Amino acid sequence: MSKELKSSIQRWDTLAEGVGNKVNEVQKVLIFVRNKQTKLDGERTKLGDMKVEYANKLKEVQIGPHDMEKVTYLRRFLGQLDIAAKAICTELEVLAIQQGKIQEQFRTLNSEQVKFTTLASRSRKQLRDILQRADQKDQDMMNVMRFEALKR
Numbered sequence: 001m002s003k004e005l006k007s008s009i010q011r012w013d014t015l016a017e018g019v020g021n022k023v024n025e026v027q028k029v030l031i032f033v034r035n036k037q038t039k040l041d042g043e044r045t046k047l048g049d050m051k052v053e054y055a056n057k058l059k060e061v062q063i064g065p066h067d068m069e070k071v072t073y074l075r076r077f078l079g080q081l082d083i084a085a086k087a088i089c090t091e092l093e094v095l096a097i098q099q100g101k102i103q104e105q106f107r108t109l110n111s112e113q114v115k116f117t118t119l120a121s122r123s124r125k126q127l128r129d130i131l132q133r134a135d136q137k138d139q140d141m142m143n144v145m146r147f148e149a150l151k152r
């Protein structure tokens with residue numbers, strides 16, 4: 001029985017370790033995605049600030065006598081900023097979907113790891129209990145033998 005428990009403990013520990021490695025890999029990917037989201041969010045903010053700045057410049061140029069070439073340049077640049085901002089928003093949406101999938105995978109793997117660790121703990125406790133009972137039985141037998149020896 002104890003050999004079976006020892007192999008069971010080893011099996012659960014091995015499974016928990018394997019899942020633990022996967023959990024670590026998924027966690028690294030999750031951190032990477034979050035960092036990328038933070039970076040893109042910062043770029044989106046910068047583009048928004050640039051857009052406001054260049055929109056104000058365009059208004060200033062259009063107020064007085066203005067150079068059509070400069071106005072055209074500013075309008076094109078604002079259009080490019082809009083395109084870049086939309087691309088970043090699209091990428092952020094894709095990253096949000098990826099993050100959700102990765103988080104679900106992380107939760108699943110983490111749950112498996114906890115399950116295997118718990119099963120290993122239960123097997124260890126069961127083995128300890130069996131060994132303690134065997135020790136207690138040996139102690140009881142020794143006490144009975146001593147008592148019988150003293151009786152004689």
